[in-house]
Amino acid sequence: MMQGSLSRRTVLQGAGLGASALLLAACSSGTAPKPAAAVDKSDTQKSLRFDSRDTYRNTTGEDFPLLSSFTDSTSIEVTYSNAVSDDNVYYSKVKNQLKMGQDIGADACVLSEWMAARWINLGYLQEIEREKITNFENVRLQFQNATFDPGRRFSLPWRSGFTGIAWNKAAIPGGLTTVSDLWDPALKGKVGVMSAMRDTLGLIMLDAGVDISDASWGDAEFSAAVNTLRDQVNSGQIQSIKGNKYKEDLKNGTTVAAIARVGDIMQINQEAGDQWDFAIPQPGGVLWSDVAVIPIGSTHRGNAETFVNFYYDRAHAVKVAAETSFISPIDVRQPEIGTIPQDLARNLMIFPSEATFKTTKSFRTLTQGEEQRYGAQYQTVLLGAS
Amino acid sequence: MAFSAFATGTAKEQAPRRKSRIALLLLLPGILYLMLFFLVPLVSLVITSFQQPIPFGDIGEYQTAFKWENYVDVVNTYGEHIFRSFGYAILATIFALLFSYPLAYFIGVTARRWPLVQNLMLVLVIAPFFISFLLRTLAWKSLLSDESFVISGLKALSLMAPDAHFTGTPAAVIFGLTYNFIPFMTLPLYSTLERLDTRLLEAGSDLYSKPSMTFFKVTVPLSMSGIVSGVLLTFIPAAGDYINASRDFLGGTGTQMIGNVIESNFLVTLNYPAAAALSIILMAVILVMVTVYVKRSGTEDLL
Known part of the structure; x- marks a missing residue:
């Protein structure tokens, strides 16, 4: 009896120690030195x-x-x-x-x-x-x-490529010239934007007169753009925020105007007839x-x-x-x-x-802190959080 | 736990009195398996949930700490998503139960006389699951998009406003969850109802009980283990689901569930402590809800 009990305990202790070792490995952190480049085998492996x-x-x-x-x-x-x-x-x-x-x-x-x-x-x-x-x-x-x-x-x-504004020519015969045109109440619930932060917020910031390539802008300008986007999402003006699938929404009519990449618009025009137009908005587009x-x-x-x-x-x-x-x-x-x-x-x-x-x-390179902060802030809009 | 509902035996086996080394040796692979693939990841998840960023470290680099504020932060930021997830999951479970019970009753009781129909119906319940979960959800997205014949038809019949959408709404997400988890509700119910002794129903009728009373006093209690199993098998995955509510599928910005938040924190912003804290909260709430539910429904032996 005693022997069996001890054995079980030993087994559990052993397993516990193993688990602890694995846990320590999982928890280990710290700044490792930069890795070295692998040996190039291109001469022998084609x-x-x-x-x-x-x-x-x-x-x-x-x-x-x-x-x-x-x-x-x-x-x-x-x-x-x-x-x-x-x-x-x-x-x-x-x-x-x-x-x-x-x-x-x-x-x-x-x-x-x-x-x-x-x-x-x-x-x-x-x-x-x-x-x-x-x-x-x-x-x-x-x-x-x-x-x-x-x-x-x-x-x-x-x-x-260029990011700008695209629209369905039949639904908006007069076309669009600025990002602010997307917030026209007549387009309520029919606007799509890309989930790529630099494309969407880059255009909104340009529309607000911010030079996105310049290091002079910071948290205030970024937050203002995020708030503009949040307002348009909460008001129902923006119907969808999607990755590459924003093209599908344009194609199936869920949206009639969108923040879009020109290559994508050329692609859907080839696939579904020449139905959409694209413009670099007046204050400027994103490269x-x-x-x-x-x-x-x-x-x-x-x-x-x-x-x-x-x-x-x-x-x-x-x-x-x-x-x-x-x-x-x-x-x-x-x-x-x-x-x-x-x-x-x-x-x-x-x-x-x-x-x-x-x-x-072009959207300027963000510092590590900005990348983390802005990324998290932008995600709250995509997730519908405050 | 819930799977024990499928077991037929009820008698409790007497535990062996002698503890042998061989029995322990045989147990070892199972214990190691649970340690490696359940306990270690679970503890690792708990530890991650308390981590804090390494000062001046890379994005996604964290160090061990006891930053309990992570939990407060995620509840403050995503509390709405947590409530929404459980709300959607509860509704989807109720709808799945309402849909599945008559279906399972028909297959398991009414169709007993026609084994071919019974088998065919079972195949029909399972058949959609030979197609990928993602593809099925995408198919529903196409069927329910603004330009689809379903939505166009509803708008033509003035059952929907001309500028209304279905995809991107809570109704679409709950619909998707219900549809995708129906077999998980139907099959346990069928497995219980298939064993239902119909003589008890006849006895109820002989005693001048109304059919509805017989149903609630005899059929439902006898199928309770199936109901509980089905509810657990539907509710638990539905609460953590992130496909149906995704913006790329049936959801929208205002329908994001806790699974979407975890995915975003884990894959996009690389905020592992937040993702881990949300996962722990999700698990804890599910555990509490399931325990209360099982206790209240009088089927503690399922746990």
């Missing part, structure tokens, strides 16, 4: 795992044509994934591996600039061997540098940008650099921009621009002029 977004892929053909021609010319097999549909969700999935310098399952990935800024700050990215990217000279001057990454040592411009980065645990940095260099070729860049309706970071000129249909070549939303660029602003 493969590349590339995490990107679904909208960046031409889906009309059998497969992304650029990938096939890249593999044909370099023998590097590319595994292209649409894993980065949301920067925050992607980061929350890979942050622990990044912190330990481990492979995240991707040799290169496409991130929003603000997320890339965070990864650079934390030492989660490998430095790019710029000598290998000989086509970098083709990149437009305004994208060759970034405040969060001087000299583009860690991030390479990948795709950009958003994505960058390609090489995570610290990537073992194919060289292959990733070769891939980006291939994409930076003017002939390739012009085709991708025309097929996906996003602004290429490459300064495409004649004769390459002559290889695509004229209506696309003249489309200032895909191949913008310098004057068009000047009508937009």
